[in-house]
Amino acid sequence: MSAPRRLNLYALTWRLPIILWQLMFFVGPVLFMVAISFFVVRNYRMTEAFEFVNWEKMLTRGYFWDSYWYTLFIASLSASVAMLVAFPAAWALAFRASDNLRRWAVFLLVIPFFTSYLVRTFSWYVILAESGVLNAMLGYIGLGPFKMLNTHFGTVVGYLTLTLPLAVILQTVTMANIDKTLIEAARNLGCKPLATIWRVVLPLSRTGFIVAALFCFILAFGDFVAPFYLGGSQEPTLPILILDTTKSGQQWPRAAVVAIMMMLTLFTVAFTAIALAYRKPAGSR
């Protein structure tokens, strides 16, 4: 079945379309974006050139680096929060729920992924507003009102809307696949429950957990909706910077510089994470 075969019309029919399509509409756009970062804008028109002026303009500005570190910080923060908040739920679904219940839970958690993130964000906007639902509820028990919109809190809630279902799914699936006898063995040898989590469950689920955290980070790092609508965009994240630069002023070359910096950062983070995920644990052969 898997032996290499001579290329024929039949094989090419199935193999070629995606190659051509992706070269044209995926590789093409990405390479062209790298190219335009060297173009110049004259009289509001983009002209072909090979100059470093856009790179210089962006990378020597304080606001770019402020935005860069802030984006890195808030994306890491929300990825960590998502992983921590998801853990007890995922643990319960993996070890305390029946197979059937777990399947249903994962089934439900997939749904939000394919429903409008924009509408969900708008809904949070209404819930978190100064006179919104949450403050009204807190008011009944004599608390608040709290300012939740246009704060880091708002931004992180928005990111969690995006990342929490994914974190719970990936953690649950990872832990459900652990060989249960290993956990029983640890318990029989006198390992305390929390120590079992720390010394058996977590090391065994390292790969899945790192991949989950990586995805949460990527999603938050690239999202402009949460920081824009719920965070108030006083501190613009990199995606907001791209949006502003592209939509107002036609400065596509500078937006391309920001986008390339984002991609380089994501590649670095992803490679580091994957290396960590698949590294042999210390002490094992």
Add this chain to the structure above:
Amino acid sequence: MQGRGLNIILALYVALIFTFIFAPILFSLVFSFNSQRFPTIPLGEFSTEWYVKIFNDPDVWQAVRNSLIVSSSTAVLGTALGFCTAYSDFRYNFRFKGPYLALILLPPTIPLIIMALAMLAWLSRIGLSGQLWSIILAHSVLTAPFAMAIIRLRLHQMDPDLEAAAWNLGGNEWQAMRHVILPFCAPAIVSALCLTAAVSFDEFAVAWFVSGLNKTVPIVILEIVQGNIDPQVNAIGTFVFLTSMTLVILAQAIFISRQIKSHS
């Protein structure tokens, strides 16, 4: 730790997480029938005002039409591309297979805002931007990996000898494809169509950048939201949720029911 108390606490915690995840969907639905302009608790009166408003808005109708065209075309294109790739991966081993698979699987890991900028720049360069089908081209790249994943999973369950058996019985490769592979993959293909349509239906960043003046439903939402709080969004949102949830649930139900059938 083993106690009943802990189980109850955990159950409550799981419920809390699900509440957080589904609260925005639920509130959007409730507020779409609420008369207040700035919805809060206690709720205002029951009202279908917002639905009437969007129902009478020609812009919304145009956007719905555009969205239906874009998502159905994307579904067909993305699923076709996904099928070709999944089948190539299943059937053949060849040099550079790694990069080949990376080529299709990579796009979803790149932030949409970056894809949006790259697509906008490239499509305007080659004179394809600002049209409805600009969105379809871009979305096919974004959705093909989902189709590929679903169809590849299905092919994984197929006995490779099945195809060989068809050849032994005198069918050529094309006939084996038509009478063996395609029927076997049919449920996965339908699932993939639903799922890619749902992804395309909700995507706004790339669509917003490349569409020019052609608005899809998410772009209309984006523009309303940028203005001010307007409960119309909840009414449109409820429609959007219902559409995409139907598609996703359909996709999962079809796929899972086949999964169970082929295991028993």
